[in-house]
Amino acid sequence: MRINFTKMHGLGNDFIVLDAREEDLPDLGAETIRALSDRTRGIGCDQFIVLEPDPDASVRMRIYNADGGEVEACGNAARAIGLMLGKPATIATGGGLISTTPAENGIAVDMGEPRFGWEAIPLAYAVDTDAMPVGWDMLEQPSAVNVGNPHAIFFVPDCDAVPLDELGPQIEHDPLFPQRVNVNVATVVDRKTLRLRVWERGVGLTRACGTGACATAVAAMRRGLVDREVSVELPGGPLSIAWHQDNRIIMTGPATQAFRGSFELDDYT
Numbered sequence: 001m002r003i004n005f006t007k008m009h010g011l012g013n014d015f016i017v018l019d020a021r022e023e024d025l026p027d028l029g030a031e032t033i034r035a036l037s038d039r040t041r042g043i044g045c046d047q048f049i050v051l052e053p054d055p056d057a058s059v060r061m062r063i064y065n066a067d068g069g070e071v072e073a074c075g076n077a078a079r080a081i082g083l084m085l086g087k088p089a090t091i092a093t094g095g096g097l098i099s100t101t102p103a104e105n106g107i108a109v110d111m112g113e114p115r116f117g118w119e120a121i122p123l124a125y126a127v128d129t130d131a132m133p134v135g136w137d138m139l140e141q142p143s144a145v146n147v148g149n150p151h152a153i154f155f156v157p158d159c160d161a162v163p164l165d166e167l168g169p170q171i172e173h174d175p176l177f178p179q180r181v182n183v184n185v186a187t188v189v190d191r192k193t194l195r196l197r198v199w200e201r202g203v204g205l206t207r208a209c210g211t212g213a214c215a216t217a218v219a220a221m222r223r224g225l226v227d228r229e230v231s232v233e234l235p236g237g238p239l240s241i242a243w244h245q246d247n248r249i250i251m252t253g254p255a256t257q258a259f260r261g262s263f264e265l266d267d268y269t
């Protein structure tokens, strides 16, 4: 069976997108998604996205990490799908209903409300999620936020100096996080600017993480470190994040269509 796909990215965080809205596609399964996402033997991507019809939204977005595991949220993919849809739209995800609107500088996404309760992150035990009394080497007292998916955020003097390729996997798999976690290291530049690097659950280091930018901005705002609207500068470029008085997070930034192609399913099963 030959399957068409579109390759999209948001600030270098890249996606293979399959559209199952009009044609029935088989459930590919974790092993096939892992093979297709692999940059050495497959097409290569950070996340694998499947679009499906949804009775209560413009589209349902199913999100799989490169390791084949299905997850609840992906901010950069939301902007990419918003670009593909080309008009104001609602997207049903495992993390809740979000909405996208074309904006002057890309796509604006209403990402919904952050959750701070330890059960909602989720964590293995009750702890203050504003500054958790835990640490791994140079990384200490993270905040934890769920923005559809789980994030731990460490504020450090220089995020570029953190060996995130070593500490990221340790923290991702720590028993404190029963569903594993996305690991963010952030530096406050000034009250309107954060720098951020992310070790993504199920992927590794990526050039940008939209939900990581939202979680980090909200954690910094909750600690009073920055204003309620900031620029989050990632290796792939900046995202604007605003946390509105109605408790909703608005993320704005670019998305890009790279190319369209097709693959033979048998080659990856």
Ligand SMILES: N[C@@H](CCC[C@H](N)C(=O)O)C(=O)O
Binding pocket: 013, 046, 047, 065, 071, 072, 073, 074, 075, 076, 077, 149, 150, 182, 200, 201, 202, 203, 206, 208, 209, 210, 211, 212
């Ligand atoms: N790249 C994403 C986040 C994708 C999911 C994440 N790795 C997880 O496991 O929760 C983004 O832009 O938000």
